[in-house]
Amino acid sequence: MSPIDENHLHADPGIEVHPEQHDHHHAPPRQAGAPTPLQRQGAVTIFQKGAPGRRAFVCPELDVPALPAEALPARLRRAEPPRLPEISEPEIVRHYVGISKRNFDLDSGFYPLGSCTMKHNPRLHERAAALPGHSRLHPLQDSDGSQGALELMWNLQEALAEISGLPHVSLQPSAGSHGELAGVLLSRAYHEDRGEDRRKVLTPDTAHGTNPATVTMAGLQVVKLATNADGGIDLDDLRAKADEDVACLMLTNPNTLGVFDPNIAEIADIVHGVGATLYYDGANLNAVMGLSRPGDMGFDIVHFNLHKSFTQPHGGGGPGSGPIAVSERIAPYLPVPFVSRHEDGSFELDEGRGTVGSKTIGRLRGFQGNYGCFVRSYAYIRSLGADGLRDASETAVLNANYLLARLRELGALEQLPLAYGDLCMHEFVLSGGPMKRALQIKTLDLAKRLLDFGFHPPTVYFPLLVDEALMVEPTETETKETLDAFAEAIAAILAEAAEDPQIAQDAPYTTPVRRLDEVAAAKRPVIREALA
Amino acid sequence: MSPIDENHLHADPGIEVHPEQHDHHHAPPRQAGAPTPLQRQGAVTIFQKGAPGRRAFVCPELDVPALPAEALPARLRRAEPPRLPEISEPEIVRHYVGISKRNFDLDSGFYPLGSCTMKHNPRLHERAAALPGHSRLHPLQDSDGSQGALELMWNLQEALAEISGLPHVSLQPSAGSHGELAGVLLSRAYHEDRGEDRRKVLTPDTAHGTNPATVTMAGLQVVKLATNADGGIDLDDLRAKADEDVACLMLTNPNTLGVFDPNIAEIADIVHGVGATLYYDGANLNAVMGLSRPGDMGFDIVHFNLHKSFTQPHGGGGPGSGPIAVSERIAPYLPVPFVSRHEDGSFELDEGRGTVGSKTIGRLRGFQGNYGCFVRSYAYIRSLGADGLRDASETAVLNANYLLARLRELGALEQLPLAYGDLCMHEFVLSGGPMKRALQIKTLDLAKRLLDFGFHPPTVYFPLLVDEALMVEPTETETKETLDAFAEAIAAILAEAAEDPQIAQDAPYTTPVRRLDEVAAAKRPVIREALA
């Protein structure tokens, strides 16, 4: 083992990995050895388990006359039952507890996935959301029977309005991209209402994929904006493209490079100057809570990711929630329903009785939105309060800058230079280009090798304009010890690669499965179990 | 890999292990290789984590005047705060989630630990016990405010009485051994009340250690009974030792050999003949629920292990609950409180107003017993009902006999003969003696090698009278596939040992830690973290 390896942690994705846990400093293996216990298990699905006749469900007794045959003509009836598993409860529990152990998760280790804000998920939120008064509340419960829920939503709307600096909020969208769709449709509705048919939406080349995809879904055209040397919007390019046909500019600030665009005021002026609206992608809000507000920056429309900045657990791909906040001029088009308060202090679901929502773009989904997520994020906001939220953003930025500094100290930035700027906000983007040329390992190899060291890798190959991008977001809930250990792991991998690039190129070695053939998966897609 | 290894499962104790999960048939390694990810972690305790000033707890504001100094003299005050951890919530979560993964558990794999009845723990029970009406109910709540709890306890008392065939029940004891203590004290009280000072308690040499230990704690003397060739009580020895000085005979039936003593009626006659009482250790009740009742066998006193036969999860060493049921003649001495029903159908905690408990031996602990366990076991009894309980015992016995038959088919019984009988009840005991002599591996080695195959080993070296004992209890909630896989693993280990005993002698290889130095641990005990 090289001396470098002696000084940092290792672990298994299925296992707790934070550095404090380690007193043994073996390096992870540098090639595939005998399969680890996890690796001795191949995937077997629940459809391959059980046996005919087994069951977990016991049906309540039929306490009414059986359904008369004529009540449901055979033509409408299913002939063959669906081939669902036949399996007992103990088998189900073992199956899913077992495969759960093949997941890495936030409660098990550091998860610096850029742009995803993987911060601690307090269990208080799960307890609160599970209270029957919240969890067994029917979405059509009359307003006199849901005042508690409506007040919670109102309080959350008010808090998000204050945090974003935009007065009117709809909690309806189901995730960030859903909020984006709402936002672009709002912008479109705003212009149409003024008799304008603007078709262009400006998006910087650093934009998240959901931005352009949303524009297309909303029937508008994407116009790309160049990024300047500092990682901000190229103002000349903006001036050139900002015209009367532009409906909206979609921006993230700080953007996906972790750069706060210092020209934001001027950008807003240019965009508003041509009568267009300004949309704020709130995925990076964790950098500025209580420090700077999109509304004050001049944005008209904002979406929030409650499953990022506000601790809704990500669930392996959802649920999320993507509320939006808008300025007065956009308010009439707000999606319905949202919650309003009456003079008497009671609350109701508002479909647009007043000016707000009076010309609504309509609904984006059924019912009121992902209420369960509202409970969690509201609990978070009440737990932290104004000071706690600012502390969270300050600490998120501190941790990111410290991690960057540690990498610099360890010399890692020589092969992995910071793409833009010197300081960063809550995340930073490194370029793996020099590493690739100097050490023959790609960003992907670095990421896969990190798995052997027990870390979730950063976001890779995004943003697209950075060569071999590595996007690192530590979040505020990590300890200094963890940040140190991660930096040392990166340094160790680079040192290892200098010795022998093969080590990283063939990594990982210790994960439940090793590199998977994604090409084959896409060429001949097998996306369900074949059943007899 | 030997061909034998190709046909059974392997896994990691930290990982799901039931056979259906495996399509890759690598054998587990036959010697120590590069440390597995789990093994790369040494133990680091929570006292070694965190940093001064960190905290998870936020104290509610002081809403009253501060405590005047004179209200608590310095003499009574602590000078230095206890050196508890200083650590944030995210660190606590990662720490305990992390070490949890260093445990093997029932939801992760087969757990045939003889005498422990490791059957499936339905999650319904956890949900029901967590209802605030049960979990936030104060033990001193007035009876008008606890009728639901008292009715539940009453129903459970009635059910246990019916299952055991003994009319009067006290739920108070905290575990099996606590119930045993109650039982021996009851027997003593019974005799004392009749002016007799009987000092001897007969216990077979197959008895569980808690039986003799309890006798001593109750101030009486243990007299050992020999076991006959069939695994039952040696009747001659019993006749010889049964005299007027005997207070009680403690028996398990089926006993710890998995043998149902066919002479039970005669045994009861002999014991009652000398005026002694008969105590039933209910740890093995899972063999006979709905099939045979201790009361009908002639027993006077029974204890139940709700954490065995009645699905209270074992929690890594408790909580348990050890209710007792007694015959009419013992009823006056029953520990208090127990639940009685009034004519009007209401319930109350009874300290012995009627004949039952009128001469009570007193309390065994605070309050009413482990109510949370009552909720779970009552839910179980209501879920299964009369037929389900019988089915559970029948299936437990079926599974044990099938596993035994499979081992026989595979030739494993040649080195691991069945200690007694040919059929068994819910468990069976093999002798590792021949294996030790023929293959140079001890029962301990077999057990440790089973860990590499992903199984929890059976109970070993108990009962004491069996040479190199291996005590196997599969329970009713396991599948045939799992039983087959376990049998094949045993056969594979024996085959492996025939090739090279060293493999088992040095096992395990794949567990988070390998064999630990228990001698050193006991010689210079380190039983707490040393703190600066």
Place this chain on the structure above:
Amino acid sequence: MSRYTSITPEDLEAMLAAIGVSSLQEIFERQIPESVRLGRGLDLPAGKPEQEVYEHLRELAARNRSAEEEVSFLGAGFYDHYVPALIDMLMERSEFLTPYTPYQPEISQGGLQVMFEYQTAISELTGLPVSNASTYEGPSAVAAAGYLAKLHNGRPRFVISAGLHPHTIQTLRTYAHGYDMELVEVPLRGGVTDPDAWAEAMDERTSAAIFGQPNFYGAVEDAEALSSAAHAAGGEATVVVAQVDPLTLGLLRAPGECGVDVAVGEGQSLGNRLDFGGPSFGLFAAREEYLRRMPGRIAGETLDVDGRRGFVLTLQTREQHIRREKATSNICTAQALNALGGVVYLAWLGRRGIVELGELMAARTHYARETLAALPGVETLHAQPVVREFALRLDADVAAVRRRCIAAGVNPGADLRALTGREEDRGGLLVAITERRSRAEIDRLAGLLGEAVAAEQGGRARSEEAVPA
């Protein structure tokens, strides 16, 4: 430092030194222009200890009337089914609750396998070969199906049944305006989509033909007839979309067997809580040919370098992070955890259970309709087959009748007109049945409903103050 952060004063000092700044403020001052820095604290209540936040949320919950506190016959898309306890346990396991979308398959096999199993289960239920790993929820899933149709055949029009859930129609309208599609609504006749009007509305301009099964009024549609009519007039290119309730598919013919091209629906009835409307999940299944136009994540099977079976996110060239403006959808975060609840629920029900449960609900629904329709002043709104929900027409003010029943502890169901806004739905009451609604509860509803209708008929005027506030 809050209870969720760990940077001590000592840590801070060391970290600032490493960064090379004199203060935390400096980091912000050097990056955020003064003009857009918030010069004040946020106007929000101060932070609170866990205990107090919990009490606050418990107090809010206590001001809701949940299905624990009343016997509820509310449905209309979300249903009060029993969620088995093992689902809570699994959904609360850190390993399922806290990871992100599985971008690193080597350490995400658990979640990816769940998606693969979920896709298999949904495919089995719908009788369609292709399922994604989940979309947001029901109505927006229909809108997503519409977008798929647009991409598939580029036609300008959606023909939709008036039997669709009103939220579905409203959501579809919002989306369709975005991608410039015209909507043509086909009315119902006798509770189901009018077959003649449906057939007439179809032609080569029909991009998608969309109906609900069962429809919003609880009626089971003749899916086969509707599908073939659409294909007959519009050709195979017309995408027939059915919005289904998955829990009825143990009993009802699979959409795939009825000529349906895309089956979408609300997944809440599969092991998800009511949660006042979400989170739940939307299911999305289709014929093979639509595979590369599917929205959302799809898990696929493959092998690792050592030949082990494993799973990956596949066909990502459909998705926004690769194709950006050319993506087949903008969806990113979906509802993975809720889909886990769905597949675990389906495994728990099992092959036989889903049929047994379907039969039980259908029998009780039939019984309930017969019983309630026999009351004076109450009649069925249609006579079509129903399996889990049905519509009544009351000869009385529905709002007032509902208030009376609710005051007596039974929520009789949803006010139809309040939801659809349709004049012809005046007097309409939509009653939902689940395995939790016993015959005794149905009979109790019958008693209360009968009294309430009689009372309202007796004196509509006086009825108001007769109701407890």
Place this chain on the structure above:
Amino acid sequence: MSRYTSITPEDLEAMLAAIGVSSLQEIFERQIPESVRLGRGLDLPAGKPEQEVYEHLRELAARNRSAEEEVSFLGAGFYDHYVPALIDMLMERSEFLTPYTPYQPEISQGGLQVMFEYQTAISELTGLPVSNASTYEGPSAVAAAGYLAKLHNGRPRFVISAGLHPHTIQTLRTYAHGYDMELVEVPLRGGVTDPDAWAEAMDERTSAAIFGQPNFYGAVEDAEALSSAAHAAGGEATVVVAQVDPLTLGLLRAPGECGVDVAVGEGQSLGNRLDFGGPSFGLFAAREEYLRRMPGRIAGETLDVDGRRGFVLTLQTREQHIRREKATSNICTAQALNALGGVVYLAWLGRRGIVELGELMAARTHYARETLAALPGVETLHAQPVVREFALRLDADVAAVRRRCIAAGVNPGADLRALTGREEDRGGLLVAITERRSRAEIDRLAGLLGEAVAAEQGGRARSEEAVPA
């Protein structure tokens, strides 16, 4: 086959064939004599689906008045503290919930490490070097300490303070009768153990000297004085046992610093639920010299063959499974999961939190006593220092007063005499304070208690019917 078993008819057939029997019955007939086989089914209600069992248990729960439904000042050993949510999550994790006692250390490092950490935390709290991994609960832990004393010095007598919890005294009596020990009870003076009577009662026959800290009446005893008096008269061999409330030890001097030999107590106040009295855990800590006489499991540190730090169950030669009739205790299954809750709670509170919480409770307790004792007809039962609970004497019928307060939604505390049976406790009310009982709730209690006492004094006769049923 139930929902928890998996043997299908096909399985059964194959299994019977392998066993070589023709039927399941044969297996039993060949082993259980006819005479003791139950010829009938058990007389128990039929099994029910999960959903119905849940509803039944929910209905029973609904007939209890939990601390969610009233403001409760009940204590007397169990206290309504807030249990942080992360404890539920950890106690529900399969890996902690479902294993057996860690007999195979290689695959039980998680549970063993928890025991080791728990032992460290309890040792820190009590100021005693040795802790076991848990016993059943409070009172039986005192009885276990008594047994340790008997084994240690073989003396015939326990001298106990009348300030011990009545359940402790009753439990000790039950056990002591078993191992033939005599009990001498020393009365209280001014709310604490009478120092003179205590000193007098001590001699060489004193095996153990046992008192409560705080005592049952909430008073803080002078532990040091009691300990030295016992050792002075009985010599070092006398085992001084204190029954402590661990949550007060952030504020009160550690028993180990007061000359106490063995500290035991009820652990419920450390992160465990009320659960109507259990399960919780009993803590048991002692001086080094008692190590090999400790009851129960003890986890010890060691190394594996590769030199890794790990943990094992150690000093097992004390235990029943090795020493059988010569064991130092008969305990086997203890309360490991509850002890996990305890150590996680202590980590959550932390070094500073346990002091802050202690200060908060003491301040509120002091405030509550002052406020309530100022009410007419209410006086303190003693003037000793109190930190979390205190005793009042009411010049009125306690039962009636309690009923009045409870009817108004506040449970004022426990009826002292009902618990101790002591005549001198007539009129006694024991009031407990936790971080959950705010000043506002204390003031509300003051209002209600004042009214209730006045009303009872006014007309004891009429008071009965004045109370809502």
